Amino acid sequence: MNNAQASGNGGPANVIEMVHVNKWFGEFHVLKDIDLTVKRQERVVICGPSGSGKSTLIRTINRLEEHQRGQIIVDGTELTSDLKNIEIIRREVGMVFQQFNLFPHLTVLANIMLAPIWVRKTPKEEAARLARELLVRVGIPEQADKYPGQLSGGQQQRVAIARALAMQPKIMLFDEPTSALDPEMIKEVLDVMRELAHGGMTMIVVTHEMGFAREVADRVIFMDGGQIVEAAPPAEFFSNPKEDRTKLFLSQILHH
Amino acid sequence: MRIETGQSLQPFQFDAPRLARAALRWMRQNLFNSWFNSLLTVLALAIIYEVVSGLASWGLFNAALFHFADGTISFGRDACEGATGACWAFVVSNWYLFFFGTYPYDERWRPLLAFGAIIVLGLVSIHPRARKSWWVRGPFLASPVWVLLMVRGVGVLDMQLVDSANWGGLMLSLILGTIGIVASFPIGILLALGRRSKKMPIIKALCVVYIEVIRGVPLITVLFMSSVVLPLFLPEGFNLDKVLRAQVGIIFFSGAYLAEVVRGGLQAIPNGQEEAAHALGLNYARTMGFIVLPQALRIMIPSLVSGAIGLFKDTSLVGIIGLIDFLAIAQLSTGNPTWIGRNVEAYVFIAAVYWLFCFNMSRYSMRLEGRLKTGHA
Numbered sequence: 198m199n200n201a202q203a204s205g206n207g208g209p210a211n212v213i214e215m216v217h218v219n220k221w222f223g224e225f226h227v228l229k230d231i232d233l234t235v236k237r238q239e240r241v242v243i244c245g246p247s248g249s250g251k252s253t254l255i256r257t258i259n260r261l262e263e264h265q266r267g268q269i270i271v272d273g274t275e276l277t278s279d280l281k282n283i284e285i286i287r288r289e290v291g292m293v294f295q296q297f298n299l300f301p302h303l304t305v306l307a308n309i310m311l312a313p314i315w316v317r318k319t320p321k322e323e324a325a326r327l328a329r330e331l332l333v334r335v336g337i338p339e340q341a342d343k344y345p346g347q348l349s350g351g352q353q354q355r356v357a358i359a360r361a362l363a364m365q366p367k368i369m370l371f372d373e374p375t376s377a378l379d380p381e382m383i384k385e386v387l388d389v390m391r392e393l394a395h396g397g398m399t400m401i402v403v404t405h406e407m408g409f410a411r412e413v414a415d416r417v418i419f420m421d422g423g424q425i426v427e428a429a430p431p432a433e434f435f436s437n438p439k440e441d442r443t444k445l446f447l448s449q450i451l452h453h
Numbered sequence: 454m455r456i457e458t459g460q461s462l463q464p465f466q467f468d469a470p471r472l473a474r475a476a477l478r479w480m481r482q483n484l485f486n487s488w489f490n491s492l493l494t495v496l497a498l499a500i501i502y503e504v505v506s507g508l509a510s511w512g513l514f515n516a517a518l519f520h521f522a523d524g525t526i527s528f529g530r531d532a533c534e535g536a537t538g539a540c541w542a543f544v545v546s547n548w549y550l551f552f553f554g555t556y557p558y559d560e561r562w563r564p565l566l567a568f569g570a571i572i573v574l575g576l577v578s579i580h581p582r583a584r585k586s587w588w589v590r591g592p593f594l595a596s597p598v599w600v601l602l603m604v605r606g607v608g609v610l611d612m613q614l615v616d617s618a619n620w621g622g623l624m625l626s627l628i629l630g631t632i633g634i635v636a637s638f639p640i641g642i643l644l645a646l647g648r649r650s651k652k653m654p655i656i657k658a659l660c661v662v663y664i665e666v667i668r669g670v671p672l673i674t675v676l677f678m679s680s681v682v683l684p685l686f687l688p689e690g691f692n693l694d695k696v697l698r699a700q701v702g703i704i705f706f707s708g709a710y711l712a713e714v715v716r717g718g719l720q721a722i723p724n725g726q727e728e729a730a731h732a733l734g735l736n737y738a739r740t741m742g743f744i745v746l747p748q749a750l751r752i753m754i755p756s757l758v759s760g761a762i763g764l765f766k767d768t769s770l771v772g773i774i775g776l777i778d779f780l781a782i783a784q785l786s787t788g789n790p791t792w793i794g795r796n797v798e799a800y801v802f803i804a805a806v807y808w809l810f811c812f813n814m815s816r817y818s819m820r821l822e823g824r825l826k827t828g829h830a
Contacts, residue, residue: 284736
């Protein structure tokens with residue numbers, strides 16, 4: 198099944214709606230009045246300096262962080278403290294972490310099969326079949342019976358992507374997926390993400406990889422100090438940034 | 454030419470040195486490589502010789518085991534006539550007392566059968582295939598139930614009810630220790646999870662109070678509480694079994710101790726694991742059960758087994774509340790006029806038995822660690 202189907206044909210046109218979202222870590226105001234709408238099958242790249250709140254932003258979408266004020270609506274379900282809503286949303290939102298977070302005591306195949314079996318109640322054989330298909334798709338079918346510790350960083354991240362895809366989510370969140378990788382392995386992961394994007398998956402990617410943003414994104418969002426400073430399609434964003442802060446950031450990051 | 458660290462360049466032979474030469478070289482390198490070390494080696498050897506030869510002459514060479522007369526072997530008092538060393542006949546002739554305490558002699562087939570079955574199960578499970586079979590696992594897991602039933606007595610097979618006041622010796626220590634360890638483990642896990650809970654402050658507070666209070670008092674106090682104070686709160690005439698009272702005290706105490714061991718293990722698991730599990734949609738129970746606890750348990754094994762070993766030895770405190778366990782039997786058995794003065798043999802014997810059990814527990818833990826490590830890279 199391709200990503201377009203995964204992103205779902207039914208349901209609201211806006212998969213994610215964030216309205217006046219605010220979050221504090223104690224006294225520190227980390228998300229300031231965030232208004233963000235993401236359409237179905239849209240690819241959004243979020244960039245910005247460290248501490249700008251971009252990771253916190255996407256982590257509030259699947260409730261890994263709690264927002265104190267404002268509304269977040271994911272695929273028609275509002276995200277509140279209600280556990281039922283949280284579980285519904287988490288089933289439709291997949292996440293890939295900077296540190297991979299694979300389960301080291303399970304094989305690669307078991308890592309991928311775990312959630313479909315226990316959350317979607319998929320029968321074991323079908324889950325295994327699906328897992329092997331996904332491993333082919335991310336390019337490492339021969340690693341199925343190895344343990345995460347035996348894989349390289351790039352391979353581990355690809356397993357993590359396959360694990361998130363196994364739940365057939367409508368939205369994929371990427372939290373700096375290549376930041377912990379050696380340069381020679383970044384390409385293999387970006388290739389997988391590119392293929393995912395071309396297949397029609399709704400993606401929100403926090404990254405510093407501007408080449409990827411230019412090529413794949415429908416919209417690039419720049420965050421600084423907890424606020425969304427600027428948002429534009431990549432062509433406009435990179436050639437004609439409007440805000441001073443955006444210009445400063447671009448000059449720093451595109452220099453080398 | 455191979456150069457070994459800490460040694461000056463010396464010509465070596467290329468063919469593998471024979472064992473004797475290798476041993477001598479090892480001794481020269483490690484035990485006698487300097488004047489000071491050589492002195493220490495000699496001193497240590499002297500001490501070891503003194504201790505071992507003293508023990509051996511008392512326990513082995515000058516000891517007496519049996520009396521051979523008129524074609525029969527007996528283990529009575531006369532076996533030790535004229536022996537200057539240990540009198541092991543004392544241990545052998547009191548074997549029933551040591552193992553089963555004041556359990557009625559006529560009913561001895563029951564505990565013998567029960568514990569014999571456990572030993573057989575243990576031997577069978579040496580073979581790895583046997584360990585997987587439910588014919589072995591089932592009886593093993595259910596063992597607390599049928600062992601207790603056999604020892605206490607059911608209605609069938611003409612089994613007379615043996616009140617727990619008559620259970621004693623090694624059998625009692627094993628029952629208290631095993632059930633204590635097995636039952637306190639899930640309690641410890643629940644307490645640790647409760648103490649770590651972020652969403653349920655009342656549960657967390659209760660767990661903290663329980664753990665800190667119980668851990669802060671000695672096991673004797675807990676045993677006194679459960680043995681003397683608890684019955685005061687029970688309704689009139691409701692007589693709680695004496696062994697049960699001690700068992701409950703042991704379980705509560707061990708549960709609090711294990712809770713902290715478990716909590717330590719849980720803390721060692723990076724947050725990212727829980728986050729990844731939650732992001733996949735796994736709920737709390739499944740996250741803990743499939744992801745966090747399996748990894749944490751691997752880390753906790755040395756501490757858990759230490760706790761288990763400690764608990765087994767701590768069961769000897771129940772002598773204070775009037776239960777005749779293995780240690781108490783050793784103390785009482787020397788009161789028998791036939792065997793007066795044989796305290797040393799008694800204590801050496803029970804020390805050896807305790808050591809045997811505890812050593813096997815730690816070997817089991819090493820095997821567990823080894824087996825679980827093969828699951829990782």
